[in-house]
Amino acid sequence: MSSTYGERFRLTIFGQSHAPAIGVTMEGLPAGVPVDLDRLQQFLDRRAPGQSRITTSRKEPDAPEFVSGLVEGRTCGAPVTAIIRNTNTRSGDYANLRDCPRPGHADYPAQVKYGGYQDVAGGGHFSGRLTAPLCIAGGIALQLLEKLGITVAAHIQSIGPVDDGRFDLAGVDAAQLQALLRKPFPVLRDEAGDEMKAAILAAKSDLDSLGGVIECAAVGVPAGWGDPMFGGMENRIAQMVFGIPAIRGIEFGLGFPAARLTGSRHNDAYYMDGDTVKTRTNHHGGILGGITTGMPVVFRAAVKPTASIARRQESVSLSEQRDAPLEIHGRHDPCIVPRAVPVVEAAMAIALLDAYFCAGTNTTPDAPWL
Secondary structure, three states: OOOEEOOOOEEEEEEOOOOOEEEEEEEOOOOOOEOOHHHHHHHHHHHOOOOOOOOOOOOOOOOOEEEEOEEOOEEOOOOEEEEEEOOOOOHHHHHHHHOOOOOOOOHHHHHHHHOOOOOOHHHHHHOHHHHHHHHHHHHHHHHHHHHOOOEEEEEEEEEOOEEOOOOOOOOOOHHHHHHHHOOOOOOOOHHHHHHHHHHHHHHHHOOOOOOEEEEEEEEOOOOOOOOOHHHOHHHHHHHHHOOOOOEEEEEEOOOHHHHHOOHHHHOOOEEEEOOEEEEOOOOOOOEEOOEEOOOOEEEEEEEOOOOOOOOOEEEEEOOOOEEEEEOOOOOOOOOOHHHHHHHHHHHHHHHHHHHHHHOOOOOOOOOOOO
């Protein structure tokens, strides 16, 4: 099923952008796991719309309602299901998109696949709105990983032409990631953040949009998680990340620049740090042969510019079989990158937690969350 992910920590996302509610069902969480709902809400608030001039004006509280699986703040062994009610929709803004598809959006291929029965309002099941329930699952996963000594955080590496630099692949640590999590605009250099905001507002005033790159790291991940071939840690993470609308590419560690190096320059030399095996560099991004090495797990994800822009564009009338201009109405982010940062963190956390459970250590009596 295309809306389901995971082997042992299995989640299914349901709903549409303008449906009465969207939600997620999670299977595989052992009984007795505490869920801090206040912290979960704080995490969801980072993704929520309508918070500033650089995001969509659609305001939604994004408050999850748990309808099964939680009893007095702990999992009970049953599937955990949570919904978020959609309270601020304007479906009429999308009425013409069934006939005149948006360039850069899923309107046309969805029309072909579903024969006109798809929900076009707000993008339906293709909307970035569906990342809210993804963040419910990710927020819970982050709390469990924290008990295992793992910290996950991301920063905006670039927006348009403005660059924030990259993590030190071998040196990024929990303190640096925790500092990022405390920032309302997560960048390594605050001056770069100011330039990014100005670039977003300039694109917005020009009735246009911008894309960017998000870099995500997890520290504290032990060696040995993941599997070779199709169960590799890169595979698990990439499948989750590509479930986020607008992701156009992903690279791990040094990424594509590795193709320009010789093996002697790209290989990461091993050394002993006490009784722990480490590498002096981390070009491999913490994963070799699909299995974690104990070094920080680092990847970057490219996010395309928001497809829905107010500028007049060229499209077609499907009913009349002719070229036709399109002017898009509705409320859209001029750049979705800032709100996508916690979504990328959620994707990393979900993939890591599933890999941990697949290692067969999730039900022991000394589980760290009991």
